[in-house]
Amino acid sequence: MMAKKYRSDALASIHETMEALHDIGAVDKQTMREFDDACLTPVEALTPEDIRALREREHLSQPVFARYLNVSRNLISDWERGTRRPGGPALRLLTIVKKNGIQAIA
Template sequence: MAKKYRSDGLAAIHETMEALHEIGVVDKQTMREFDESCLAPVQVMSPEEIRELREREHLSQPVFARYLNVSKNLISDWERGIKKPGGPALRLLTVIRKKGIQAIA
């Protein structure tokens, strides 16, 4: 998946920093901090947004869960607000929101 930057300028600077990291001029910790400042954050999704996204794609909870490689119960918990998606799951939901379920199918 391509990285999403806050701006075109930060994208260019980030590519330069990655090259410097590859040759050993920039250490891993500095690169992590730089990543955090340049890359666009993933937006948190409300339970209603997750349900609407699933329904927009015309998927049942079990089928949606299979696409995301999680349990049907977890999808249910997200949609009821008991749990919140994070990390890779939230990133996948963001991709589905922007490009549809076919982007991960």
């Protein structure tokens, strides 16, 4: 399981406390979902240019970048040309790489 990425260390601490309260039944599931949304790093929409710049910033070829993200080289090419857009887990990984570098998922 991938570690959660928080907006700040303070929110990470507060979130751990909320999870403990949820585990013992003091916080309901809906409140926990709303709290997750407030604390976790937001996923950003990325343009084709952003994705290419990110890959180049990390000094990676399309095939190597694809291996880090567990997708095909053709998909990286499609994202960079704008014929497809990353979503779900791939977009989350791209956001983490953008904020923390490729070593964050290596």
